[in-house]
Amino acid sequence: MARMTMIEAVRDAMDVKMGQDSRVVVFGEDVGYFGGVFRCTQGLQAKYGKTRCFDTPIAEGGIVGVAVGMATYGLRPCVEIQFADYVFPAYDQITQEAARMRYRSAGQFTCPMVIRMPTGGGIFGGQTHSQSPEACFTHSTGLKVVIPSNPYDAKGLLISAIEDDDPVIFLEPKRLYNGPFDGHHDQKVVPWSAHELGEVPEGHYTVPLGKAVVRRPGQAVTVLAYGTMVHVALAAAAESGIDAEVIDLRTLVPIDYETIETSVAKTGRCVIVHEATQTSGFGAELSAIVQEACFWHLEAPITRVAGYDTPYPYAQEWLYFPGPDRVAQALRDVMEG
Amino acid sequence: MDKTPKIRLHVPDPPARPGEAPNFDYLPMAAPGETRMPALDEPAEAMRDMPWGLVRLMDGKGGAIGPWADWLGAVDPDMLRKGLRDMMTTRTIDRRMQMAQRQGKTTNHAQCTGEEAIACGFQSVLAQGDMNFPTYRQQGLLFAAGYPIHLYMNQVFGNAGDPIQGRQLAVMTSAKDHGFFSISGNLATQFVQAVGWAMGSAIAEDTRIAAGWIGDGAAAEGDFHWAMLFASVYKPPVVLNLVNNQWAISTFAGLTGGGSQPFATRGIGYGLPAIRVDGNDYLAVLAVSKWVTERARQGHGPTFVEWLTYRAASHTTSDDAGVYRAKDEAAAWPLGDPIERLKQHLIAMGEWSDERHDQAQAEIEDHVKAEQKIAESFGTMLDGGTAPAGAMFSDVYKDMPENLRRQRQKAGI
DSSP: OEEOOHHHHHHHHHHHHHHHOTTEEEEETTOSSSOOTTOTTTTHHHHHOTTTEEEOOSOHHHHHHHHHHHHHHTOEEEEEOSSGGGOGGGHHIIIIIGGGHHHHTTTSSOOOOEEEEEEOOSSSOGGGSSOOOHHHHHTSTTOEEEOOSSHHHHHHHHHHHHHOSSOEEEEEEGGGSSSOOOSOTTSOOOOGGGSGGGEEOSSOOOOOTTOOEEEEOOSSEEEEEOTHHHHHHHHHHHHHTOOEEEEEOOEEESOOHHHHHHHHHHHSOEEEEEEEESTTSHHHHHHHHHHHHHGGGOSSOOEEEEEOSSOOOSTTHHHHSOOHHHHHHHHHHHHHO | OOOOOOOOOOOOOOSOOTTSOOOOTTSOOOOTTOSOOOOTTOOGGGOTTGGGSOBOOBOSSSOBOSHHHHHHOOOOHHHHHHHHHHHHHHHHHHHHHHHHHHTTSOSOOOOOTTOHHHHHHHHTTOOTTOEEEOOTTOHHHHHHTTOOHHHHHHHHTTOTTOTTTTOSOTTOOOBGGGTBOOOOTTSSHHHHHHHHHHHHHHHTTOOOOEEEEEETTGGGSHHHHHHHHHHHHHOOSEEEEEEEOSEETTEEGGGGTTTTSOGGGHHHHHTOOEEEEETTOHHHHHHHHHHHHHHHHTTOOOEEEEEEOOOOSOSSTTOOGGGTSOTTHHHHOTTOOHHHHHHHHHHHHTSOOHHHHHHHHHHHHHHHHHHHHHHHTTOOGGGTOOSOGGGGTTTSSSSOOHHHHHHHHHHTO
């Protein structure tokens, strides 16, 4: 066992799989010699050679397009999109090609591939380095969508994603790369070495796709969160004194109905938290799932705390970011409801 | 007074619209045998003259001339007769599927009339395991590869025998074991995927090669440029085929960039070797196909090929080209019809006759009709499409997730 950052955990997952399976190839912008702008692929080219880990032209559509071809050939590409904000030139190849290859060819061709991308804000990246586009992918059937919240999960989920026979969108909350950020941007940065989920086993292990986990058991209200917002929700629960049950979804598609429905049936209240813009965000889907399954258990309206429906601003980042105060207020609101 | 001229937007028009005389003077041409043949390992930078040429072999008198013909050598007349039959079969299937659409047996079909030589000739040089990434106008690849005709029709009819279970618009089939990749209706996406497949083959140190296919219209998409770029950077074993049939529905090739200079010249900018070919000359197709696939197999990397041809039919069954093209444009096409040209070539060689041609056509008609009968026994769209209802929910993922399980249950399927 070793304490790792989420960067190291992600790198270790690729290292383990590249060592085990010669079909696994890693490529993207700056990922080869340099090891990626966030250093997630550092050392992989030196260890596995230039045909297993290599740099690409700055062309996301080309990166994913060739990955689709490689996956249908029989390899297992694990590609990096440098920032999730840059993925849109590849949207056609992801949602119309990779996502539907198995279906449209009746299984003759499949796309076992992973598309990794740093997501979310909190690093003063402005509108083109801060977005959370997960709903763009959850709305496209045929894809799996994963967002880890800590190093242990990041490694186990990424190994599962690489081993999965369907295409997986793997969103890495960049503000969590180096520590469990709870939204208190004005306080001292906590490193993963000081957090129990920074403890990452060596070698191969998996965290299954499609399984949520309860991070904080509670009786009063269910909080559904993923990625950075898991830590924000935990802080909000502690600071509000409300006995919230905080669920880390980990995988958005396929969604873990059972964990969600069991919890809300117990608490009768639900707050949904995500950093992405609110309208048509994944919270809308979660809200529908909860009311369809748990309507008669609800004692207050389902409440969403999300990014405002504006582009992600630069100087106003902390006004925009749905931090612990906004989540705590939502918890108080549903308890009064 | 200000004498600075007003700037005006240039929106190009085709040389001829309905009511005007067909005109193809804008296309650079070359005489048969005139365009040179590079060495199989000639570097791209030494081949920058090639995109301006036009590889043609048939001299119109039963002969094949020039350096490409010399390199190709004498082609077994049986092979040429097979090529002729492949093209005739493809055209016959197209005609019958066009009819089937008018009868309501399918909602859609796309003919490749006038372009048959390219797919049929190219397929004849591929090896088992190679992979084509076709568009919806390369069905000739399938028939030249011996794909069962009724399987193709089953897909067109969306019936219970459809290999892809009714999941795609008619024509957009998939036949992996015949080296035919799943067709996308989104155009151009397969071009860069072909490059990725070939990169995979190179990473795995395999011997198989890929062939990407695209039209003049879709060559405007980003995927085209990504394919050219990644091919030039990583040099995988791929042939990038652009079939320039002059029209993308009503959009003439000049509007997508082919009017100012040949599409093949785009290879120069990417440092890719590029060749421009008379796509209606079956012997030219054979020679260049053999050359580019050999080059890829021997590790000399990708080649970009512009196949010059003409879309003699409408875009699909939903289209009427008479509304936007000059009448008799197909007849005025300077490179003629590929079936007629190979037929006359074989006749001039003393290896074919009008009688044998008519007899072959009758046999093909009978065969295609019989295959259609088999296909129709599985149903057509007149029966509402007989592909299994349950197939709608399967293969979205390898394992059906809970949301789909719940939806299927609610739908009662």
